Amino acid sequence: MSEISSRRIYYLAAVAIVAIVLISAVATTRPLSIQTNGPSSTQQKTLQVMGVGTVSAQPDQAIILLAVQTQAATATQASSDNALIMSKVMDALANVGIGKSSIETVSYSLAPIYEYKQDQTTPPKIVGYAVRNAIQVAVTDFSLVGKALDAAINAGVNEVQGVMFTLSNAALTKIEKQALQFAIQDADGKAKAVASSLGVTLLGPISVTPGYFYQPMFEKASISGNQTPIQPGTLQVTVNVQITYQIA
Incomplete structure (x- = not known):
C-alpha cells in the first residue's frame, strides 16, 4: 500500500471517530x-x-456515632479496659432514657501498636495494642441527643464522629x-x-x-x-x- 493511500485511510478513520464522539455527546445531553x-x-x-x-x-430519627479507644501493653488488657468503659457508657445512656435495643455495634477492632526506629534496618517492634469499639445510638426524641452525648463522653467515650439526622424507613x-x-x-x-x-x-x-x-x-x-x-x-x-x- 502506498504512503498516500495509508494517509487517506488514516484521515478517514480520524474523521469517523470524531463524528461518532460528537453524535454520542449530543445524544447524552438532550x-x-x-x-x-x-x-x-x-x-x-x-x-x-x-x-x-x-x-x-423534618427528620424523625437521629443516629449518634460514638467510639471508645483504649491502649494497653497486652491485647487482653486493652480489650478488657475497652469493655469496662463501654459497659459504663451503656449504663450512662440507659440513665438518660436510651435502652440497649437502640444501640448497635458498628465495628470492633484490635491492632498492634508498632515502634519504628529511625534506621530502616531494624524491624518494627510491638509495644502495645489498641482496641476500638464503635457504636451507633438511634433516638427519636431529639431532646435526648445532647444529653446522650454528654453522658457518653462523661462515661469514657473518647471519639465522637457526629450525629446524623435522618428519616425512618x-x-x-x-x-x-x-x-x-x-x-x-x-x-x-x-x-x-x-x-x-x-x-x-x-x-x-x-x-x-x-x-x-x-x-x-x-x-x-x-x-x-x-x-x-x-x-x-x-x-x-x-x-x-x-x-x-x-x-x-
Whole structure:
C-alpha cells in the first residue's frame, strides 16, 4: 500500500471517530428526545422526557456515632479496659432514657501498636495494642441527643464522629411516594408541552424509570466540657423519573 493511500485511510478513520464522539455527546445531553424504533414498515415513534420531584421533610430519627479507644501493653488488657468503659457508657445512656435495643455495634477492632526506629534496618517492634469499639445510638426524641452525648463522653467515650439526622424507613417510603408523584406530574407536563409544540399526539407511556436521591443531614459534635447543643434542620428527598411516551 502506498504512503498516500495509508494517509487517506488514516484521515478517514480520524474523521469517523470524531463524528461518532460528537453524535454520542449530543445524544447524552438532550433532556427531551424523539425516536423512531423498529423497521420502516412498523415504525414506532416515541418521546422521552425527564421529570423531577422534591419533597422537604423534618427528620424523625437521629443516629449518634460514638467510639471508645483504649491502649494497653497486652491485647487482653486493652480489650478488657475497652469493655469496662463501654459497659459504663451503656449504663450512662440507659440513665438518660436510651435502652440497649437502640444501640448497635458498628465495628470492633484490635491492632498492634508498632515502634519504628529511625534506621530502616531494624524491624518494627510491638509495644502495645489498641482496641476500638464503635457504636451507633438511634433516638427519636431529639431532646435526648445532647444529653446522650454528654453522658457518653462523661462515661469514657473518647471519639465522637457526629450525629446524623435522618428519616425512618416508614417516613422515607411515604415521602418518596409523594416525590415520585411530583416527578411524574412534571414529566407529564413537559411531554404535553412538547407534543403540543410539535403537533404530535401522546398515545400513552410505554416505560417509566424512577431514580431516588436522599442524603441524611450530618452534624459534627465535639468533645467538650460544655453541654452539647444539637438542632436538626430540614431534609430533602428528590426523585427523578424518565418516561417514554408513544406518539403519533
